[in-house]
Amino acid sequence: MSRVGVDAGAIEAVFLTHFHGDHTLGLPPFVLHRVFVDPRPITFLGPQGIEERLEALWEISWGPDWQKVMRPRFNVRYEVAKPVGKVAGYKYETVKLDHGTSGSNGYRIWVEGKILAYSGDTEPTAPLDALVEGADIAIVEATGPGDVFSHMSWEDATALKKRHPKTRFMFNHVYNGTVDGAVADFQVIEV
Numbered sequence: 001m002s003r004v005g006v007d008a009g010a011i012e013a014v015f016l017t018h019f020h021g022d023h024t025l026g027l028p029p030f031v032l033h034r035v036f037v038d039p040r041p042i043t044f045l046g047p048q049g050i051e052e053r054l055e056a057l058w059e060i061s062w063g064p065d066w067q068k069v070m071r072p073r074f075n076v077r078y079e080v081a082k083p084v085g086k087v088a089g090y091k092y093e094t095v096k097l098d099h100g101t102s103g104s105n106g107y108r109i110w111v112e113g114k115i116l117a118y119s120g121d122t123e124p125t126a127p128l129d130a131l132v133e134g135a136d137i138a139i140v141e142a143t144g145p146g147d148v149f150s151h152m153s154w155e156d157a158t159a160l161k162k163r164h165p166k167t168r169f170m171f172n173h174v175y176n177g178t179v180d181g182a183v184a185d186f187q188v189i190e191v
């Protein structure tokens with residue numbers, strides 16, 4: 001975060017779309033920072049079971065020291081996402097997306113008069129169109145070419161963008177490495 005100029009201590013709320021490892025296992029180092037370096041209050045908002053799932057992850061990460069030393073210093077609140085709610089002063093709306101067995105929460109967040117839509121992982125089904133409808137900016141996953149089980153393919157992403165021409169799309173969760181057309185780490189490309 002500091003590499004891209006984000007103050008990790010200033011984050012007031014974290015929206016979780018679902019609990020898959022590629023969306024949660026980056027959190028322990030961030031929590032470590034919020035426990036020992038910058039203990040400002042923080043809210044984690046996400047699907048049903050968020051408190052149990054995240055507390056279990058912190059426990060696996062640090063063993064008995066989590067409960068004994070770290071948990072008392074951690075200024076945290078857990079909130080199950082409501083259909084419509086407010087967190088850290090921002091209004092949000094939750095849209096249930098299709099993603100494998102667990103599903104995923106997409107969020108529409110109102111920021112300074114604009115609508116930001118965030119998908120997390122999703123299949124290219126009707127709820128995704130509802131999520132991005134009328135959004136100013138949509139951050140949507142676009143995993144790879146062809147058949148990408150329970151995710152968006154690059155072809156699906158292109159079709160989505162065509163259906164919502166007024167929305168500015170930023171696609172993430174993109175393959176990198178050796179796949180044809182993959183991007184490099186931290187690389188931003190215009191398509």
Ligand SMILES: [Zn+2]
Nearest residue numbers: 018020099121
């Ligand atoms: Zn996932």
Ligand SMILES: [Zn+2]
Nearest residue numbers: 020022023121
């Ligand atoms: Zn994922």
